[in-house]
Amino acid sequence: MGKFFADIHADKESQLSGGFCNIEDTVEIQKLRGDRTYRGFLDLAKALRFQLRYRDAIKACSEAIKLKPEEKEAYRQRAGAYLTTLQIEKARKDFQRCRELGQDRLDVSYRLALCFYLQEEYEKAMEELEQTWELCDDEMGIAVIFWHTLSAWKLRKRPELFLKYYRTDMEVGHHTAYAFLIEALLKERSLQMAEKRLENTEDLDFSIIGYGLYVYYRFLGMDEAAQGLLREIIKRDRFWISYGYLAAWQESIRQKEKAE
Incomplete structure (x- = not known):
């Protein structure tokens, strides 16, 4: 069994592009489908997310919300699934x-700020993040x-x-990658450090x-290097659920749409 998600899991095409998902239910999921309670639907959504079947998890959360529309947990799970499938406006509402x-x-x-960022509303993203600072420990900071x-x-x-x-x-x-990038580019001011x-x-x-x-790179006007790196990120898709990957995917799709 994988540490972050199941060894057999949905790919990015099925979740980000609406492609066909051919991942079969585990025995656990088959059993959970018989539990039509609020908690049962949330447990089902959690099990589906472990297979990276976020679109199916959304359906389970929606069933839970029908049962208890004033309970926050199902909205929170569904919001996260909407964000991970880049259904950003729906994520924002949830x-x-x-x-x-x-x-x-x-x-x-924090996650509303990510929604704003992914919708290119960078001022709103910054405002939302600034409001969170007083609540942060170093790890979230x-x-x-x-x-x-x-x-x-x-x-x-x-x-x-x-x-x-x-x-x-x-x-x-565990936010070592965030910390490294900030240290390399802002404290040390070393592109070579980050690239290496x-x-x-x-x-x-x-x-x-x-x-x-x-x-x-884009900030510095190094557009050719930026595009080459973006293509490489898209290829390295084992952790397509990371916010860094999702942002790169969104940039790539947006560029393709503008080129058409």
């Missing part, structure tokens, strides 16, 4: 509903700094959260560091 129902402020604001900095680069503005709050001794936990790290890194960190570097 995260807003979570906020109305009292879901954790940091959780909601470095993720907030990362996306705030990328938003600033998109707008050709100063990365104020980094300038005010970044520390070299931040305890970043990409030579020997697995797909999850590659998508995060690579996407941050892509945005920085």
Whole structure:
């Protein structure tokens, strides 16, 4: 069994492009389909997400919401699934509903900021991230700094959260890829440091560091290098569910649409 998701799981085409998903139900999922309670639907959604079957998980969450429309948990699970399948407007609505129902402020604001970012509403993304800062420990703080900095680069503005709050001794936990990119490009100001790290890194960190570097290349006007890196990120798709990969995919699709 995989650490992050099942060994047999849905691919990005079935979840991001609406392609056919041929992943069969596990024995656990087959049993859960017989439980038509609120908790049963949420447990089913969780099991489906472990197979990366986010579109099927959305359906299970929607059934739960029909049973208890004032309970926040099903909205939160569905919002996350909408975000991971890049159905951004639907994700925004569900995260807003979570906020109305009292879901954790940091959780909601951070992911709403990601929604704004993916819709190219970078000012709103920055505002949402700035509102979260007082709620962050170091581990979430470095993720907030990362996306705030990328938003600033998109707008050709100063990365104020980094300038005010970044520390070299931040305890970043599992957010090491976010921390490395920020350290390499903003503290050390070393493109070579970031590029070298990409030579020997697995797909999850590659998508995060690579996407941050892509945005920085674009900020510097290095468009040819940026496009080459974007293509490489899209190829390295084992962790297509990472926010770095999803942002790269969204950029790629947007570019193709503009070219048509």
